[in-house]
Amino acid sequence: MLLRQLDESRARLTITVDDRPLQAFAGETIAACLLSNGVTFTRLTPGGARRAPYCLMGACFECTMTVDGRTNVQTCLRLAEDGMVVERTRTP
């Protein structure tokens, strides 16, 4: 885990990331939830290198994933919602 949630009394919710259920806390962005659950990369570059959320404010586009079927969603800008389906975008 790269991150930990300070306030574990927050409401819990579940999102699915590449078919694996992950626990998130209400008020966390999807990117924060990934980094708190051992998901260490969000996309592959055209050259095949692993990339992970970097700026966490919407400027670097490293955290883009497919969310509920929509491609290239910046996961640092979206709050996690119960039942969300998140996938690594396969084609760069």
Place this chain on the structure above:
Amino acid sequence: MSLRHFNLAIVGAGPAGMAAAVEARRHNLSVAVLDDQPAAGGQILRGITTSGRPDYEKWGGPLAEAFESCGAEHIRGAAVWGREDSLLLYSRQGRTESIEADGVILATGSMERPCVVPGNTLPGVVTVGALQSLLKGSGCVPAGDFVLAGNGPLLLLCAVQLADAGAKASAIVQTTPGSRFRSSLWKAPGLLFDPALLVKGLGLMARIRRHGIAVYGEAGNIRIEGADRVSTIRFESKGRKAELLVEMVALHDGVVPNDNLAISFGAQARWNENLACYQLLMDSDTKVAALENVWAAGDMVAIYGGYQASITGRLAALDACLDLGFLSPAYYRSIREPLASKRRRLLVARHFVDAYYAPTLLPATAADDALLCRCEEVSVGAIRDRIAQGVDGTRAIKAATRCGMGPCQGRQCTVSLASMLGHDRPRSSFARPSLRFPARPITVAELAQSHQGISHTGSDS
């Protein structure tokens, strides 16, 4: 679907945007505030309306409260990507929406200067601002060992905030050269009249010491290493080599204007060698040159920080109110002049901060294997080769290397490229590479939803 109309649209709900909205509402304009974040506050006041944490600057709370009750429509999670006459287009949860506005105030703030060091793209490398965002917005802190490295006041501030929250950094690696303090004071003798700033800086250092966080000064030659993610940071400090085993490295080298949206609207910017960033061309302190009924405020115009942004936001709103016919010239002058003079008094210390915290992780002196363009994986070495071959000018290098053509649309490399060129070819062309509609990567489906006669696409005949 009928299009909703507002007198004024403000892009960005940070200090400048919130203050502009409050001021414009005071003079009875209908106002929409579009912001890509889930809650108001921008970066410096992130989470102020949701988390209730007490450690924000004291002006932040009253501003956020005034914003929430001012009657402006706050459209959250809205990523603006286009403007055509009075139409503003944005994506929200993957859908295209639009509003009409007579005037637009751009208040898109700043972003962290891209840090070009080897290993900067490994998972586990983030910016210092990112750690602050995670703390303030999501309530998360690093779980394992981590280091803050680079230059700027945010480094110390963030280390203290994280330590107060229970996450103590293994070390702070400061790249500020040792000789800077004296040389910077020469440039800003006015600082001697601003002891509050010095006291603030010394106070932060004392809190770092109280937390027992190791500080490595005068550091350089930073390398971040790891197989699939960060495992080690190596550097030299005062001539001695050091290495630390960590899971996360947070980099910082100051902030630069976040001007992509303005540029894609057609604004012009000029390279400023001293500040090592592009600056928007303005007709006045708030009016964007070459664009009709578009004003700008806050750090996207010049980096003066959050409190100043709350003042320039008000100034921009007053200027918009006057030009849109909502204020009489006499009444306008009576409100504007006191605000403008307050702002001028606050500028004194800035020259010191600019000189003391000038960039340190210079791409021109970075190792060949450091990535300059993250998206297209263009290394410093590749750019260096092109410059040596005589490819000259920011736009020519972009065309030759694809630097700046990836999904971030040059947000992460344009400044680094110009800085490198400025070092090696000071007489080169620094024209800011063009940014065209749309200002955000959107899907064809989203574009298709915007069937309002957008001529730039050339596809709606």
